[in-house]
Amino acid sequence: MTMLDTEVLDAPEMTTTLPAVVRSDSPAASARTVDAQRGLGDRVFFRGVSASGMLVLIIMGAVGVFLAIEAKQALVKAGPSFLTTAQWEPDRGRFGIAAVMIGTVLIAVVAVAVALPISLGASLFITEVAPTWLRSWLIAMVDLMAAVPSVVYGLWGLFFLQGNIIGLSRWLNTWFGWIPLFEVTGADPTNPLSNASVYTASAFVAGVVVAMMVMPIACVVMRQVFSQVPPGEREGAYALGSTRWGMIRVVALPFGRGGIIGGTMLGLGRALGETIAVVLIISPSFKISFHALEAGSNSVSSLIAIRYNETSGIGLSALFAAGLVLFALTLVINFTASWFISRSRSGEGSEA
Amino acid sequence: MxxxxxxxxxxxxxxxxxxxxxxxxxxxxxxxxxxxxxxPFMASQQRRSIRGVSRQDVMTLGGSAVSALCTTMLLFGRLTSLSGELGFAVVGWLVFLVTYGVLVSLTEDRPAVVDKVVTAMLASAGLVALLALASVVIFTFARGWHALFAPNTYTSDLSSSGPLDGLDKGGIAHAIVGTLIITGMALAITVPLGVACAVYLNERRTRVANLVRTVVTAMTALPSILAGLLIFSTWILILGFERSGLAGSLAVAIVMLPIIIRASDVVLRLVPSNMREASAALGAPQWRTVWHVVLPTARSGLTTSVILGVARGVGETAPVLLTAGFTASMNVNPFKGSMITLPLAAFSLVKSPLPSQIARGFASAVVLMVLVLILFTVARVLGGRPVGQLSKRQASRAAAHSADDLRRSMERHAQTTDVAQTTDRSRHKIEVLE
Incomplete structure (x- = not known):
């Protein structure tokens, strides 16, 4: 201790060196002003991208606005009866979307009812059951299914499915004909030689074809959600002795509920707007009918595709009005779907 | 004791x-x-194998499949008056599930039986999806087979072939050319606009940008026929232009635009923000950051989103039906005269009662499918790589670039400040890098 003390005392006197105080009026003191103004390049850049953003907004907004403007004439003329009238005779002033809308919804409901179990099962199979080498293949196949153009499905439905599904239609009608949905007027199940054409060109056949397009869309969303199940919960269930199905039931399905609902609704939105496959299969009719198996149905988009050319003035405006209703319906369904998906615990947006 | x-x-x-x-x-x-x-040799203490497929699993599955097949054949052929292929498959499947459950229950307890049966059901859902796809592809190929192998299908149009001509005369070349022209023009509109809009959504986080994003998201739900109806009524009825390839490509562009913007937006958002910040910290203005850092980083993802948009646009029938018209002859001028695309050709040809026309329609569907398949494969190969991950060649090019940059900046540094040590160290660094 003493040694240290002496050393300190012996050492030259230590001082704190203060930095030279710079007077505030000297030029070195003023803080460097960070230039808030952007350079010329940035200004041009931001003008450019903002302009493209605005252009997209205008184009996309124009679609909705233009639909409304063009539809106005017909909506004013028809009034509230537009929603309740079944006939489509715009030149006579009697037109409405009651029958067409019911046909659209019927086709979409059949499509979703067929696609939902398959897409749920396939997505669970891909995420939970399939071995790794098979998994990537199946994912590619389902994505490919989503990429196949709708006209190809339409051709398949018209030339292949229509002939092969009559047996199923007849069976459903024979055993469940007492339910209005499966009723077919003019069919005679007791007569094996009866004309099978009452079962063709129906909302049921069109719905099954549209289901081929809905299935991959719903499957992709569900797969994404199921693959985000927290591994801790998954392995926790296994560690407690659960079987695979037990894990799926207790962990995966509750976790993915939002994705299941959202994916199904996205598929429903697609099913409502499908045009070409429906045009190929159904034979158009303007009768309010809930009989899914019966020949003759209609949908808004196929109505537009068939009638766009032979109408003018009020007829075209009426088509726009029908399109507007369809657009509003798909919009509501899609927003609800993304709300469900984003609100689910996985919180992942879909990319469908 | x-x-x-x-x-x-x-x-x-x-x-x-x-x-x-x-x-x-x-x-x-x-x-x-x-x-x-x-x-140690007590049976109850043996470790239960939970991985892999045991011989018993295979035997149970195979046994119940054979048993279900036989039972169903007996039901359909002898015992009842059931008939039809679809019914056979469904009944066979149900019999299989029951047999499988019973067989498993001989050795396992209830939860295991439920697990096995449900697993079989999930697997059959996957199988149904695969079979559906296979049936669509095979059926389309089979019906278009004869037209596909006639070389004139790809070289001539339908203008000179009469209704009674066979498949050795006339083809769908005009539809192939029309598809390429219309899709190409739609691409020329949507790629610059779509990518610029996605950049806008990512660089400007304002309320207006959010509005744009919401509207674009809403428009992905637009039924494609409405895009066609819009162009039909504005471009053709109000502005008075004739039906042409240009009108068709405008309609297709409206369908493609929201898809491309949405997918590019997602990809751009995945670019790590520390890369943007590093670029900004080095003093780059924002446009240089976007041009030299953000877009190259997201290149593969952007390509994928564009290709997905194209795959969707190529297959659209309804908008083209309303706007581009129908023609049987070759037309390479998109500004004048009707033009036809592959999906539209398939749609209109199969409505004919002539078998040769139907075969040509299926051939167009096959060509369309192959086109989509190629696009899709390219998109998957490119999109399989996550954002910012480079291929080997890209990585070596990037390394060469940064070595070059380092040398340049060090040279400049040596010129301005005369510190020999620094240049020595930098030279060393350059050697290491190289």
Whole structure:
């Protein structure tokens, strides 16, 4: 201790060196002003991208606005009866979307009812059951299914499915004909030689074809959600002795509920707007009918595709009005779907 | 004292063990009581295999499949009046599930039986999806087979072939050319606009940008026929232009635009923000950051989103039907005269009662499918790589670039400040990098 003390005392006197105080009026003191103004390049850049953003907004907004403007004439003329009238005779002033809308919804409901179990099962199979080498293949196949153009499905439905599904239609009608949905007027199940054409060109056949397009869309969303199940919960269930199905039931399905609902609704939105496959299969009719198996149905988009050319003035405006209703319906369904998906615990947006 | 030491060989029950131990504690000095070790060869202690496929699994599956097949054949052929291929498949499947459940329940308990049966159901859902795809592809190929192997299908149009001509005359070349022109023009509109809009959404986080994003998201739900109807009524009826390839590509562009913007937006958002910040910290203006950092980083993802948009646009029938018209002859001028695309050709050709026309329609569908398949494969190969991850060649090019940059900046540094040490170190660094 003493040694240290002496050393300190012996050492030259230590001082704190203060930095030279710079007077505030000297030029070195003023803080460097960070230039808030952007350079010329940035200004041009931001003008450019903002302009493209605005252009997209205008184009996309124009679609909705233009639909409304063009539809106005017909909506004013028809009034509230537009929603309740079944006939489509715009030149006579009697037109409405009651029958067409019911046909659209019927086709979409059949499509979703067929696609939902398959897409749920396939997505669970891909995420939970399939071995790794098979998994990537199946994912590619389902994505490919989503990429196949709708006209190809339409051709398949018209030339292949229509002939092969009559047996199923007849069976459903024979055993469940007492339910209005499966009723077919003019069919005679007791007569094996009866004309099978009452079962063709129906909302049921069109719905099954549209289901081929809905299935991959719903499957992709569900797969994404199921693959985000927290591994801790998954392995926790296994560690407690659960079987695979037990894990799926207790962990995966509750976790993915939002994705299941959202994916199904996205598929429903697609099913409502499908045009070409429906045009190929159904034979158009303007009768309010809930009989899914019966020949003759209609949908808004196929109505537009068939009638766009032979109408003018009020007829075209009426088509726009029908399109507007369809657009509003798909919009509501899609927003609800993304709300469900984003609100689910996985919180992942879909990319469908 | 010998009773106090227990060995594995003794076979008394645990209860009596404790009784004796207590007695021992009272009587004699306390001793250690060893627990009884289980017999290593006891069957109940065998480790249950939870991985892989056992022989029993295979036997059970195969056995129930064969049994279900036989039962269903018996039902359909002999016992009942059931008929039809679809019914056969469904009944066979149900019989299979029941047989499988019963077979599994012979050896397993209830949860395991439920698990196995549900797993079989999930697998069959995957199988149904695959079969559906296979049936669509194979059927389309089969119906278009003869037209596909006639070389004139790809070289000539339908203008000179009469209704009674066979497949050796006339083809769908005009539809192939029309598809390429219309899709190409739609791409020329949507790629610059779509990518610029996605950049806008990512660089400007304002309320307006959010509005744009919401509207674009809403427009992905637009039924494609409405895009066609819009162009039909504005471009053709109000502005008075004739039906042409240009009108068709405008309609297709409206369908493609929201898809491309949405997918690019997602990809751009995945660019790590520290890369943007590093670029900004080096003093780059924002447009340089976007041009030299953000877009190159997201290049593969952007390509994927564009290709997905194209795959969707190529297959659209309804908008083209309303706007581009129908023609049987070759037309390479998109500004004048009707033009036809592959999906539209397929749609209109199969409505004809002539078998040769139907075959040509299926051939167009096959060509369309192959086109989509190629686009899709390219998109998957490019999109398989996550954002910012480079291929080998890209990585070496980037390394060469940064070595070059380092040398340049060091040279400049050496010129301005005369510090020999720094240049030495930098030279060393450059050698290491190279």
């Amino acid at each position: 010998s009773t106090a030491t227990w060995t594995n060989d003794e076979t008394e029950s645990l209860g009596s063990l404790f009784d004796e131990a207590e007695v021992l504690i009272v009587e004699a000095a306390p001793t250690t009581v060893l627990p009884k070790r289980p017999d």
